[in-house]
Amino acid sequence: MSGGLSLSHHVIIQALLSRGPLKEKDLHSMFEDLTKKSPGTERRLFDAFILAMNKALTCANFELRGCIDQYDGQVYYGIVNTVSDEQSKLGTKYTVPQIAFYKAIIEAIVQDATANGFISSIDALNLNLDSQVTIVTGSESQEESQRVPYALKNFGLSQKEKTLSELVRDLWLDSTTDGNVRLGVKSFLDLRSWFLSNDVPSCHVCNEAGIKAELCPNQNCIVRIHSYCLKQLFSQRKAAKVCPSCGTSWPFTVPKAEFLQAEDDNEPRQSQRASRSKGKKQRANTIVEDEEVGCSNQDELNEHIESQRDSGQARKRNRPHRTNEADRVGLDASQSSSAVSDLRRVTRKSSRLS
Incomplete structure (x- = not known):
């Protein structure tokens, strides 16, 4: 099984066996740390890396497989057993x-x-x-x-x-x-x-089992689509928001680019995302914050409002710097919107492994 595998291959296999399934971003991070190559720019190298591990794991009836968690839309990789005979069942700890x-x-x-x-x-x-x-x-x-x-x-x-x-x-x-x-x-x-x-109904877009999915509004139609597939299907503004099978109007609001990014607790830009609407909400919440600190009369409230106005003028002097930061955040948001389409591509490549 170890023939042709490097130390980097062994490290990732051991991590998957000991820690269980890993998110795609975690696997990419490990790959980058071990090889000093980015999976984003060196996609062919990463695919060859995965195929090499799968070729070795096949000898032991294991497989490195990818999937999408239908509840959060995240891509995961894990090692699974490909044999379900009576001998393999003896290895389980469950009765x-x-x-x-x-x-x-x-x-x-x-x-x-x-x-x-x-x-x-x-x-x-x-x-x-x-x-x-x-x-x-x-x-x-x-x-x-x-x-x-x-x-x-x-x-x-x-x-x-x-x-x-x-x-x-x-x-x-x-x-x-x-x-x-x-x-x-x-x-x-x-x-x-x-x-x-077991004939579990599949998603109309990706053909994977539709365990957690959206149903066609037409009760006589059996189409179901994963939420992330639906978002990808209707992401183009010229695309008709209708059921791809029966043509029934499918209520769907195309989200803004900054909301297309999957939830990622470790991404700093998630917390750094800035927008004018957010600034308005912060200013709208000023009165609430003033009330919490004990502004019990109108004079004290006016003082706080005046102080807030002065600080706002000070912030205007720094506006060029904030604009540049917002531009960078906007770039990240547009890049993250393409990550949604990458989910399907990764899944199709992972399906070839199985």
């Missing part, structure tokens, strides 16, 4: 009832006709696992074949709660602050073939 519980949650989420992509934690804990019993046909009687195994029958609420916590910790599931359960990154990486074989 048969825990796997049945996980499967029941997945089925409840993907079978939701509204494509909300989640199930409430209460509904998850109350799922009946009897449907996960494989009905054996043959010499056994029907009564014996439909008998619920003892392990499933005695899989109680406390065991379900513990299993749910473990599945969330291991990134197979994800829990939200409002008490819902949704698919984790590992599920998007590992269950691609399962989605296809």
